[in-house]
Amino acid sequence: MTNGFSGVLAKAIAVFVALCSFLFSANARAELGQPRDWQLGFQEAVTPIMRQLTDFHNFLLVLITVITLFVLGLLVYVALRFNENANPTPSETSHNTILEVLWTVVPILILVVIAVPSFRLLFAQYDFPKADLTVKAIGNQWYWTYEYPDQGNLTFDAVMLENDELKPGQPRLLATDNDVVVPVNKNVHILVTASDVLHNWTIPAFGVKVDAVPGRIIRTWFRAEKTGVYYGQCSELCGQKHAFMPITVRVVSDAEFAGWLETAKKKFASLPSESGNEASDVPYKFALNQR
Ligand SMILES: [Cu+2]
Numbered sequence: 001m002t003n004g005f006s007g008v009l010a011k012a013i014a015v016f017v018a019l020c021s022f023l024f025s026a027n028a029r030a031e032l033g034q035p036r037d038w039q040l041g042f043q044e045a046v047t048p049i050m051r052q053l054t055d056f057h058n059f060l061l062v063l064i065t066v067i068t069l070f071v072l073g074l075l076v077y078v079a080l081r082f083n084e085n086a087n088p089t090p091s092e093t094s095h096n097t098i099l100e101v102l103w104t105v106v107p108i109l110i111l112v113v114i115a116v117p118s119f120r121l122l123f124a125q126y127d128f129p130k131a132d133l134t135v136k137a138i139g140n141q142w143y144w145t146y147e148y149p150d151q152g153n154l155t156f157d158a159v160m161l162e163n164d165e166l167k168p169g170q171p172r173l174l175a176t177d178n179d180v181v182v183p184v185n186k187n188v189h190i191l192v193t194a195s196d197v198l199h200n201w202t203i204p205a206f207g208v209k210v211d212a213v214p215g216r217i218i219r220t221w222f223r224a225e226k227t228g229v230y231y232g233q234c235s236e237l238c239g240q241k242h243a244f245m246p247i248t249v250r251v252v253s254d255a256e257f258a259g260w261l262e263t264a265k266k267k268f269a270s271l272p273s274e275s276g277n278e279a280s281d282v283p284y285k286f287a288l289n290q291r
Contacts, residue, residue, distance in 0.1 A: 016065060033205050033230035034171050043205045046226045046251075050207030052121050059117065063110070125207075128221050132186035139192075139199025139212035139234065142241035146180055149191075151261055156268040160244050173243070174231040179250040181264070183257040184227050193217045200236035203249055211236055224251040 136147040148154040158176040194212035202209035232247040
């Protein structure tokens, strides 16, 4: 009975793992940075944090599947082996020290095994590497404003493109008129806030999701390792047009970024700095180094 059961369990796990790897490899073939039809699982990770998130998720999925199947197996075994017909005279045993220790200690060990990668990930998310670039994202009903405080306070709005404004290749409801442009393989800090109500700035492929809270600045970071265009959406219910304030981040080479900065500084207005002098990066860099 035991051998038969563990054989079936092993086969079930093998089928499950094969199915997962098929689905995940299918996702990897999909276009970077945006969702696809019938998608299962996450978008392909392009930052170290998202890779860790995906690995942790896959690990938990396997663990939880094994536990669920084990409990299901026990339930079925008990129902068949110890029902009134199969076991007319029940045992009156009420204690088993070894079993009681086991069902206390084993779950604790499982929780410890989960906690280690979980805390490692949590610390990695909040362990801010030195910023190569800082971008401030401000949520408004219903568009985003971006500022580049260390690039002469460059500022612009990003508004969703309507269907008739889309260029070929731009996804519906995700593309914006102006993109956040950042260099590849650089640590980008995002300072997120809002001007009116709660919003949420997120890019799934980066593993980044933070609330935009009026009156507060919440910081996050990413290091995108592949060039491309990555899409996200406001993820905090913020009113009537919540679904129509997407986020577009274009990750480009250093040279392209320098070129974009050049044109962007001409195209977009720069905010005056708080002191009223030439726009300067000092207050922001100072604030970041204090942490
Ligand atoms: Cu919003």
